[in-house]
Amino acid sequence: MTAQTAEQGPADTKRRLLDAAMKHVPFDGFSEAVLSRAASETGVDRAAAASLFPLGPLSLVEAFSDAADAEMETRLAEMNLSAMKIRERIAAAVKARLAALKPNKEAARRAAAFLSMPPNAPLLAKLLYKTVDAMWRAAGDTSTDFNFYTKRAILAGVYSSTLLRWFSDQSQDEHDTNAFLAARIENVMQFEKFKAQVKEQMAKLPSLEEILRGATPKSS
Numbered sequence: 001m002t003a004q005t006a007e008q009g010p011a012d013t014k015r016r017l018l019d020a021a022m023k024h025v026p027f028d029g030f031s032e033a034v035l036s037r038a039a040s041e042t043g044v045d046r047a048a049a050a051s052l053f054p055l056g057p058l059s060l061v062e063a064f065s066d067a068a069d070a071e072m073e074t075r076l077a078e079m080n081l082s083a084m085k086i087r088e089r090i091a092a093a094v095k096a097r098l099a100a101l102k103p104n105k106e107a108a109r110r111a112a113a114f115l116s117m118p119p120n121a122p123l124l125a126k127l128l129y130k131t132v133d134a135m136w137r138a139a140g141d142t143s144t145d146f147n148f149y150t151k152r153a154i155l156a157g158v159y160s161s162t163l164l165r166w167f168s169d170q171s172q173d174e175h176d177t178n179a180f181l182a183a184r185i186e187n188v189m190q191f192e193k194f195k196a197q198v199k200e201q202m203a204k205l206p207s208l209e210e211i212l213r214g215a216t217p218k219s220s
Contacts, residue, residue: 014052016042018063026106030057030064030114058123061111064104065127069134071100076138086139087185093135094159094181098166098174109167132156158184 020038028034035056039049053059075096081089101108115124132155141151158181165180 010052013044017044017049018067021060022104022107025110029110030060032056035060061114062127064111068100069131072097073134073138075099081139087189089139091181091185093138094162128156132159154188158188
């Protein structure tokens with residue numbers, strides 16, 4: 001490792017390697033060859049690079065995703081999310097994540113393809129969870145019950161489908177992606193409204209004990 005790299009520290013060196021790799025990922029994908037080339041271009045010792053990316057391409061994809069999450073959180077911190085409705089906060093979070101990926105859109109497409117391969121499913125689940133968890137936390141979610149998991153599962157579906165739509169979006173100002181996202185969020189809101197209605201109706205039904213005693217449904 002060079003003296004300059006040693007002074008910068010592991011985090012800075014890792015970022016330099018990631019930035020160098022991003023220049024080649026659109027053409028060569030996430031690979032050992034790209035990592036090796038990034039190390040050569042930045043003057044980082046191969047052994048040092050291997051220690052920073054111990055799983056090779058898997059570690060490179062994770063670093064790319066983590067960097068996008070960090071950029072997303074920075075963008076969201078600059079917004080007045082508390083003044084927004086919850087659906088607006090979620091839309092802002094998804095848009096912020098896409099904006100973070102935009103400078104490396106082809107690399108993001110390559111990452112999605114890489115993670116879609118069956119052997120990489122565990123990493124896909126891990127990274128997707130980290131992303132949607134960061135979105136919900138930025139949106140002010142403080143749930144600790146079962147809703148904690150259902151919210152993240154639902155948002156994972158919204159974000160993933162919107163990301164795929166974004167990859168093929170050629171519209172001006174990404175109008176088509178924004179419309180797609182709005183429709184997906186509306187679907188979720190309607191589902192939540194339906195759940196609330198079902199819960200309300202269920203509350204009017206007699207309990208098991210009341211049923212055994214021959215009780216009738218509670219009046220409205």
